[in-house]
Amino acid sequence: MSTSTNTIEELSMREYKWGFVTDIEAETAPRGLNEDVIRFISAKKNEPEWLLEWRLKAYRHWLTMEEPRWPNVKYDAIDYQDIIYYSAPKQKKRPQSLDEVDPEILRTYEKLGIPLAEQQMLAGVAVDAVFDSVSVATTFKERLRELGIIFCSFSEAVQEHPELVRKYLGSVVPYTDNFFATLNSAVFSDGSFCYIPKGVRCPMELSTYFRINAADTGQFERTLIVAEEGSYVSYLEGCTAPMRDTNQLHAAVVELIAVGDNAQIKYSTVQNWYPGDKDGKGGIYNFVTKRGKCIGKNSKISWTQVETGSAITWKYPSIILQGEGSVGEFYSVAVVNNYQQADTGTKMIHMGKNTSSTIVSKGISAGFGQNSYRGLVKVQKSADNARNFSQCDSLLLGDKCGAHTFPYIEVKNRTARVEHEASTSKIGEDQIFYCKQRGLSTEDAVNLIVNGFCKEVFRELPMEFAVEAQKLLGISLEGSVG
Amino acid sequence: MLEIRNLHAEVNGNEILRGVTLTVKAGEVHAIMGPNGSGKSTLAQVLAGREAYEVTEGEVLYKGKNLLEMDPEERAREGVFLAFQYPVEIPGITNAYFLKSALNALRKHKGLEEIDAIEFLTLVKEKLKLVDMEQSFLNRSVNEGFSGGEKKRNEIFQLAVLDPTLAILDETDSGLDIDALRIVADGVNKLRKPENATIVVTHYQRLLNYLFPDFVHVLVDGRIVKSGGKELALQLEEKGYDWLREEAEAVGVHA
Numbered sequence: 001m002s003t004s005t006n007t008i009e010e011l012s013m014r015e016y017k018w019g020f021v022t023d024i025e026a027e028t029a030p031r032g033l034n035e036d037v038i039r040f041i042s043a044k045k046n047e048p049e050w051l052l053e054w055r056l057k058a059y060r061h062w063l064t065m066e067e068p069r070w071p072n073v074k075y076d077a078i079d080y081q082d083i084i085y086y087s088a089p090k091q092k093k094r095p096q097s098l099d100e101v102d103p104e105i106l107r108t109y110e111k112l113g114i115p116l117a118e119q120q121m122l123a124g125v126a127v128d129a130v131f132d133s134v135s136v137a138t139t140f141k142e143r144l145r146e147l148g149i150i151f152c153s154f155s156e157a158v159q160e161h162p163e164l165v166r167k168y169l170g171s172v173v174p175y176t177d178n179f180f181a182t183l184n185s186a187v188f189s190d191g192s193f194c195y196i197p198k199g200v201r202c203p204m205e206l207s208t209y210f211r212i213n214a215a216d217t218g219q220f221e222r223t224l225i226v227a228e229e230g231s232y233v234s235y236l237e238g239c240t241a242p243m244r245d246t247n248q249l250h251a252a253v254v255e256l257i258a259v260g261d262n263a264q265i266k267y268s269t270v271q272n273w274y275p276g277d278k279d280g281k282g283g284i285y286n287f288v289t290k291r292g293k294c295i296g297k298n299s300k301i302s303w304t305q306v307e308t309g310s311a312i313t314w315k316y317p318s319i320i321l322q323g324e325g326s327v328g329e330f331y332s333v334a335v336v337n338n339y340q341q342a343d344t345g346t347k348m349i350h351m352g353k354n355t356s357s358t359i360v361s362k363g364i365s366a367g368f369g370q371n372s373y374r375g376l377v378k379v380q381k382s383a384d385n386a387r388n389f390s391q392c393d394s395l396l397l398g399d400k401c402g403a404h405t406f407p408y409i410e411v412k413n414r415t416a417r418v419e420h421e422a423s424t425s426k427i428g429e430d431q432i433f434y435c436k437q438r439g440l441s442t443e444d445a446v447n448l449i450v451n452g453f454c455k456e457v458f459r460e461l462p463m464e465f466a467v468e469a470q471k472l473l474g475i476s477l478e479g480s481v482g
Numbered sequence: 483m484l485e486i487r488n489l490h491a492e493v494n495g496n497e498i499l500r501g502v503t504l505t506v507k508a509g510e511v512h513a514i515m516g517p518n519g520s521g522k523s524t525l526a527q528v529l530a531g532r533e534a535y536e537v538t539e540g541e542v543l544y545k546g547k548n549l550l551e552m553d554p555e556e557r558a559r560e561g562v563f564l565a566f567q568y569p570v571e572i573p574g575i576t577n578a579y580f581l582k583s584a585l586n587a588l589r590k591h592k593g594l595e596e597i598d599a600i601e602f603l604t605l606v607k608e609k610l611k612l613v614d615m616e617q618s619f620l621n622r623s624v625n626e627g628f629s630g631g632e633k634k635r636n637e638i639f640q641l642a643v644l645d646p647t648l649a650i651l652d653e654t655d656s657g658l659d660i661d662a663l664r665i666v667a668d669g670v671n672k673l674r675k676p677e678n679a680t681i682v683v684t685h686y687q688r689l690l691n692y693l694f695p696d697f698v699h700v701l702v703d704g705r706i707v708k709s710g711g712k713e714l715a716l717q718l719e720e721k722g723y724d725w726l727r728e729e730a731e732a733v734g735v736h737a
Contacts, residue, residue: 429534434570437530438580438640439558439587448583452574452623 029086035059038186041086045155045189048162058175058185065179071343072372072404073312075285083249085187085220140204149233150195151206154222157193164195168226172255172293172320180251181289184220188253191221196231198260205462207236219250225267229260229296236268236465248274249285250310254317256292258299261323265292266302268461269317270469273309275476280339280368283311290317291347294326294355302329303346304460306469308476311340316374318347321355321383328357331457333469335476336369336401345375345406350383350416359390362454365401366477372404379416386416394424395453397446397477447474483508483545483679484529484648490539491528498524500704501540506648509676513690513715514683516701517723522683523567525701526652529681530564531557544648558584559591561647565637565654572624577636580624581606581643588644609642612669630657638669649673650681655689667692687719702727 029040038059042052067078144151150161157165175185192208208223227233250273256265267290276283286309292301303317319328330346348357363371371394379386394403403424411418427449435445451458451470458466484506491499498521506512516522528535529542531554542549549557572580586596597605610617613635625633634654641649651670655663670680670693682693690698690712698714699706702723707730708714718726 428570430568430570431572433532433554434566434572435580435584436554437558437564437566438584438644439555439591440583441555441587444583444587448575448580449572452572455574 027088028084031084032081033059033083033085033187037085041187041189044086044088045158047158050166051158054170054175055186055188058182059187061176062179062182062186065182067179071314072370072374072406073314073341073343075312075341078249078285080183086189088189144202144204147200147203148197149200149202150193152193154188154191154193154224157224161193161195164226165193165224168224168255168257169222170255172257172291173253173289178289180287181253184222184251184253184289188220188222191223191252192225192237193223194225194233194235196225196227196233196263198228199230200228201231202233205234205236207238209238219248219252221252223252223254225254225256225265227256227258227260227263227265227299230262231260232264232266234266234268234462236270236462238270238272238465238468248283249287252288252290254288254290256290256301258292258294258296258301258323258326261296261298263294263296263299264302265300267292267304267317268465269303269305269307270461270465270472271305271307271309271313272472274311275309275338275340276311278338278367280311283340284309286310286313286315288315290315291320292318292328293320294323294328294352296323296326298325298327299323300327300329302327302331302460304329304331304457305333305344306457306461306472307332307334307342307344308472310342313340313342313344316345316347316376318349318376319357320349320351321357321386322351323355324352325354326352327355329460330357330359330361331460332361333364333454333457333473334362334371334373335364335366335473336371337366337476338368340367340369342370343372343374345373347376348378348388350377350379350386350388352382353384354386355383356387357389359388359392360456361390361392362457363392363394363403364397364450364453364473364477365394365403366397368400370402370404372406374406374408376408376410377418377420378409379411379413379418381412383413384415386413386418388416388418390418390420392420392422393453394422395450396424396426397450443474443478446477450474450477484549484681485543486529486540487542488540489525489528489537489542491524491535491537493524493535497538498535498704499528502701502704502706504699504706506679506681508679509674510697511674511680511682511693511695513693513695513698514681514701514706515685515687515698515715515718518685520701520723521704522685522701523652524704526564526567526650526681526683529557529650530554530562555587558646559588563641563644563646563649565634565641565649565651567653567656569625569628569633569637571626571628573626575624576621577624578602578606578620581640584640584644606643609639612642612672613639614665615639631659631662634658634666635662635669638666642669642673645673647677648679648681650683652683653685654682655684655686663689664692687715690715700726702730705730 029037038055042055173181175182194206196202258265273284273286294301301319307313321328328348334342334344336342346359359375361373363373365371373392377388392405396403405422407420409418431449432445450473458469461469486502486504489499489502514522537550582602654666695712698710700708707726
């Protein structure tokens, strides 16, 4: 018994392995936020006037807003004047190819297991890499372009496809939406843009890898994905950050628009921002607004998220089901260990007839972690025969952590059918002993049981990422069962 | 292979085992019988390393090593297998995946490489026959939604695949109908080897009709009060356990 306790202690002392800092020269905005900083960012990006105006409108609106306090998370007040809103690796001009990207940055991504060089890439995944505030490289762009698919950094999209950006930016998450989305609208620096034309099935996974490197910076990226009639795209984002003992803010906005009939967008996230140390010091505040809109008939949007990192996670990837027969799906695994907190879930807004939605949420709490599921299923008057099925399961590892569920259901149409199932269980001593008796270590046993618990979500992830997610889960929970 | 000397163990301060002494040699099958609450299952759990039980006195040597100092998983890797009285469900994990993970943990311990997929499939297919189960059984979640009989057969199936040196069957016969009982017993019999040993813990004699133990021990109030051959089991079937308790008291073995 003593040996197993030792191993667990050792493992729990193991460091966050993505916590290194890359030494590169960066160009940063002055600390703090005011209209000049916004103008600075906009000028850096050589943006058109309308976009600067949009940012300024957002900023002015933001000044009238108050930071929300309703989530079930606790943190010290954020000093918004103490954040650096823009940091970019210094390079003379936009890199035209990978050869021109700072080798230090490429090495960083390599260390993270994201080889950008195309020849090394797993066939079938195109990557856009965002380092601090800017996108440094997008791979496979040419191959995608031949199909009419646009996959590039947000800044590039603003320059090269301003009409598309202008049409869809803020169309799902308006700049007035909420405190953090509004802040993002004012200061967002980069992100990914993706456009799939009519009838095109994107032949590879599109992926963005976000990395926060500089200290005291916030990362405010914006992702916009537009799918036209009959098109399909599967998109994945991954995130890491160095270990720092102060908190860093990440306030992103993601907008998905399934414009045409039968358009499909599948969006998967593996979020592994630095969670803070075992005493709860440091870590990323992950306050993100993600929303999709199914406009076309029988269109479909699916969110899959595996949230293992961040000191605090606060996000509700949501779907507005406007098109007749449109389908929304939300699959989530949220893990909290040590002093991590998560308040996450989804909103399914049924507007169109025969719309349906599925919610599967798996919350895992360990250490002193607090995990809340918060979800809204709303069926509007117009949504005849709307269907929803929700399943929220919580698994507790240990007796100092917590699991909470806040399901909200609003139904204004009699023909709707809404089902909600919930369960909370503790990882069983019996299960662990059973595995150990078959030769598995405690860690492997916990891993196995937790992976079994999350299976319904993992099977929604693209293959390689499912494997990554499983490993990540194991690392996040190391040392959580004594 | 296994030497238990004066083993005392308690749970929540209640002493359950009060000095068990037992020697098991390679190739032997030992049956441990006794009334409810006599400590049979406790003995099985203590040998497997269940943390809830505290050993207060005595020692257990397994292949010459101090078994009690080993973690449960180390014991398993060294070849101790417990067929659970109440097999545990692990939702979302297939039988095949579970068994492969276990097998690889054992192989790693022996310095062997992980088993490849084809080799594994060949092995498990062969062992499935032993317990008369379909291949679809491999893709079901571990014990989830299994009937009582299926759960017990699954234990024997795992036993067959993992091929332990010392198998401990804890009330494997309980909850089995006669057909399932025969399948389980046949499976165990086919797995007997001169270098392996089996301890069968049971309340009833009926499993022993198929299992043919070399020795039968009767556990009463945490002690072995009588040992004998197979005929002892029949005697118990006929006369129950009370006479042994009386006999034990008469010779001054006090609880």
